[in-house]
Every structure is written in C-alpha cells, then in structure tokens.
C-alpha cells in the first residue's frame with residue numbers, strides 16, 4: 502500500500518467510529534465520535550478510568566440524597582450503577598430520576614471541564630425530553646411543558662432537572678473568572694503566557710489565533726461579571742440559580758416536597774397542577790374524537806377539577822384516604 506493510501510485508511514479508522522447507547526435495551530441512533538479517540542487507542546483506557554472513577558464517586562453521593570429513589574430491584578444493595586470494562590449501567594426509579602442522573606453525570610464531569618458545543622447540548626436535551634414525555638429514545642416533540650420550565654427548581658414549579666445548557670454557560674464563565682483572578686493553575690498560567698500576555702483579560706480583544714475552547718472562555722466574560730458579588734461556596738451553583746431567576750414560589754409546595762408517593766403519581770400531580778394533564782376537556786380542542794363524559798361516574802364531563810375534586814367517585818376515594826390517614 503502506498504504511503505498516502507495507508508494514511509487515508511488509518512484516518513478513516515480513527516474518524517469513522519460511532520457509538521450507540523442502550524436505554525432499557527433499545528439502542529439509540531448511533532452518534533459519531535468527533536475527537537478521534539476510539540476503543541483500542543492506547544490512551545483511551547486511561548481517560549476512561551479517570552472519567553469513570555470521578556463519575557462513580559459522584560453517583561455514590563446520590564446514596565446520601567434523601568430524594569433519590571432506587572430502582573425497585575436495586576434498593577437492597579443500595580446500587581445506583583454498575584461499570585464494566587467499557588459499559589455503564591445506571592439504575593433509578595422513575596423517568597425523571599433517570600434523566601437527572603444522566604444530566605448529573607454530564608454536569609459532574611464534562612461540563613466542569615469543557616465547553617460543550619451547542620449542537621451536542623441540543624442533542625442531549627432532545628433525548629432527555631423525548632424520554633421524559635414518551636418513555637422512548639426516539640426523538641419526539643410531544644412536550645406538555647417546555648423543557649426550560651421542566652429544568653427549574655421544584656420550589657418554583659419545575660421538576661428540578663438540571664438545565665445543562667445554562668450550567669455549561671456558567672461553568673465557562675467560572676473559567677473566565679479564574680483567568681481574570683489569575684488562579685494558580687497550570688492551564689491559566691499557560692493562557693496568560695500565550696494569549697493575554699500583559700493585557701487586561703476583561704478588556705482585551707479575543708485573540709485571532711485562539712482555538713474554539715479559548716474563544717468560548719473569552720466570550721463568557723459578560724457572565725463573569727455576575728461572579729464578583731457572589732458569596733463563597735459553590736460559585737457555579739449560586740450563579741446558575743441567579744440566572745434561573747427569582748420566580749415566584751408555588752403555592753402547592755407541600756405536594757412537591759417530602760412526598761413519599763411513587764414518582765409516577767408525583768409526576769401526574771405535577772402535570773395536574775400545571776393544568777397540563779390530558780383530561781378530555783384538554784384533548785377536545787385537538788379534535789381527538791373521545792367521549793367527553795367522565796368514565797368514573799358517567800354523568801358529568803371530564804375536566805381536571807371534576808376528575809380530582811367534584812366527581813362522586815373521587816370523593817369516595819378522598820374520604821377513604823382521609824379515614825386511613
């Protein structure tokens with residue numbers, strides 16, 4: 502084989518790798534590996550071991566979190582995940598919890614270290630959204646509540662999932678603050694030596710020769726300003742919450758905290774409180790041909806309030822529950 506032929510061939514081997522993830526046994530659409538690293542690459546096992554060690558430690562922290570609900574078949578062993586040579590199995594109860602631990606893994610590892618490209622963030626979000634609303638990993642757009650509302654804290658009406666896009670933005674701003682602050686880290690000393698030199702980091706133009714990642718950190722200087730008046734503690738978390746905004750607290754907080762109902766029932770209540778539960782009155786404008794009458798009493802139209810409060814059948818259920826309590 503001629504040299505150029507061999508080089509192309511090797512190039513193809515490195516650049517045409519793709520991976521697919523199994524979610525509940527179903528493979529996702531394969532995605533390409535953009536950084537040229539693949540299984541079998543001599544450096545790959547070291548990077549994998551480092552990333553997995555950190556991710557495992559972070560996932561083990563979930564055990565101390567009272568809100569975390571184990572997968573029904575994993576609670577006795579207090580098992581959140583299993584890692585094999587190059588596989589990771591995650592277990593939890595409830596779709597939103599599963600999504601949260603996936604996002605948590607990305608946040609804990611990748612997002613603190615790297616600026617994640619917008620296209621990758623959109624793909625992660627699309628998979629998480631589709632899984633939340635349809636239970637499958639086929640990308641759908643059936644959201645009953647917008648994703649950025651799902652990703653706000655429970656106290657202001659969300660599911661408390663992580664807004665990975667915002668988190669990543671803040672993590673980059675933090676890197677930018679560390680540069681301004683001349684934090685004593687090798688990469689920051691390197692950046693000052695090659696890019697900022699004697700200029701003021703916050704004022705200077707973005708260096709033309711800088712790579713994508715360095716440019717992103719320069720672009721984050723606007724958000725960096727928010728860091729200056731933040732107290733000590735987890736800076737990233739504080740700014741993240743600040744950017745989410747000081748939305749009004751929900752009046753039905755009691756239903757969202759210290760509630761031991763199973764996750765599916767809690768999710769239904771959450772939809773109901775947002776007026777998004779698909780009762781027949783909500784389906785009607787979509788011209789879906791369904792009988793409008795309540796299936797429980799067969800005498801009134803099915804509406805959100807009827808189903809939960811006014812229906813004689815529901816009233817009996819409430820009475821029974823109250824007696825039992």
Ligand SMILES: [Zn+2]
Pocket residue numbers: 795796797798799800801807808812813814
């Ligand atoms: Zn009824």
